[in-house]
Amino acid sequence: MNLSTTYLGLKLRTPLIIGASPFCENIEAASQLEEAGASAIVMRSLFEEQIDLEQQALFRHLETPAESNPEATSYFPHYDEYQLTPETYVSKLERLKGALSIPVIASLNGRNPGGWVDYAHRLEAAGADAIELNTYQLATDPNTSGDFIETDIIEIVRSVIASVKIPVSVKLSPFHTALAQFATTLDERGAAGLVLFNRFYQPDFDIETMSVIPTLRLSTSAELLLRLRWLSVLSPSLKGSLACSGGVHTAEDLIKALLAGANAVQVVSLPLEEGPSSLTELLDGLGIWMKEHDYSSVDQMRGALNLKHCPDPAAHERANYIKILQNWKV
Numbered sequence: 001m002n003l004s005t006t007y008l009g010l011k012l013r014t015p016l017i018i019g020a021s022p023f024c025e026n027i028e029a030a031s032q033l034e035e036a037g038a039s040a041i042v043m044r045s046l047f048e049e050q051i052d053l054e055q056q057a058l059f060r061h062l063e064t065p066a067e068s069n070p071e072a073t074s075y076f077p078h079y080d081e082y083q084l085t086p087e088t089y090v091s092k093l094e095r096l097k098g099a100l101s102i103p104v105i106a107s108l109n110g111r112n113p114g115g116w117v118d119y120a121h122r123l124e125a126a127g128a129d130a131i132e133l134n135t136y137q138l139a140t141d142p143n144t145s146g147d148f149i150e151t152d153i154i155e156i157v158r159s160v161i162a163s164v165k166i167p168v169s170v171k172l173s174p175f176h177t178a179l180a181q182f183a184t185t186l187d188e189r190g191a192a193g194l195v196l197f198n199r200f201y202q203p204d205f206d207i208e209t210m211s212v213i214p215t216l217r218l219s220t221s222a223e224l225l226l227r228l229r230w231l232s233v234l235s236p237s238l239k240g241s242l243a244c245s246g247g248v249h250t251a252e253d254l255i256k257a258l259l260a261g262a263n264a265v266q267v268v269s270l271p272l273e274e275g276p277s278s279l280t281e282l283l284d285g286l287g288i289w290m291k292e293h294d295y296s297s298v299d300q301m302r303g304a305l306n307l308k309h310c311p312d313p314a315a316h317e318r319a320n321y322i323k324i325l326q327n328w329k330v
């Protein structure tokens, strides 16, 4: 059974990748995941805010950079609170590269065009096999248009691509007005791949203390459906690779993501909850299913249920929505 795949031009022995997460900080855990079948690992993000703080500190010769910026002091973590400073990020990347034989993908996370994107070059020099660019942002300002936000993202992507030779992927939000058009633009501008999707941290309310509580819940398989839809819609037309990120917990989920058109599938919640052996279980399940359904390679099954290949394309689109609603009876 051939489980190999190509993602961002990288030849991977299985379609399972460890998504951006704290796993990159524990070399032993990362090695166990590699042994269990992970074919690449994405490091946790290095944030625009961190890089800006470091650059300000160098410029002003300040010892405690976060205090130099009142906004940073009030809203963002203090410089020391980030898990990896830009310097330690680079040395961690070098250590991961030394310890693992699978590709290591660095993650840059920011939302404004600016000098921070030059850091991609340092990550490439430190041995990163690719850059995953995350432009995580919440568009809460009623005066900022979708076009303005997307123009900024396109500019960030352009400048990162221009500063490195390694492939650059973009981790997208599902909340774009015309996602198909935006994804196509990024693909045409040279993004080697798209990661669907960012999972937004959503604060909860404490109705006794009347406070808003930061909450990070791990995913469930229910989150996969949004990814399946957009992988199915985008995979027939994009030149670059697609990674599914969010909601893959079982072999069945992994198979669905591949059938929808993913080149690779990122997992974080699953190995956080169940450890490295969960990856082997997923890959074993994939192998068994492929055998039962006469597929000899992952390449052969990819996209078999996407918008182009599935027997009923309307199932991915509005027509099916209307049908589903009309079928409910009470």
Ligand SMILES: Cc1cc2nc3c(=O)[nH]c(=O)nc-3n(C[C@H](O)[C@H](O)[C@H](O)COP(=O)(O)O)c2cc1C
Residues within 6 Å of the ligand: 019, 020, 021, 022, 043, 044, 045, 046, 107, 109, 134, 171, 197, 198, 199, 218, 219, 220, 245, 246, 247, 248, 266, 267, 268, 269, 270
């Ligand atoms: C503890 C934790 C830390 C994460 N850190 C990052 C990060 O630094 N950058 C990023 O792009 N995504 C980060 N993510 C999001 C994951 O990469 C992934 O997109 C998300 O968890 C959905 O995948 P899952 O359903 O397999 O968990 C993090 C997720 C978790 C749970």
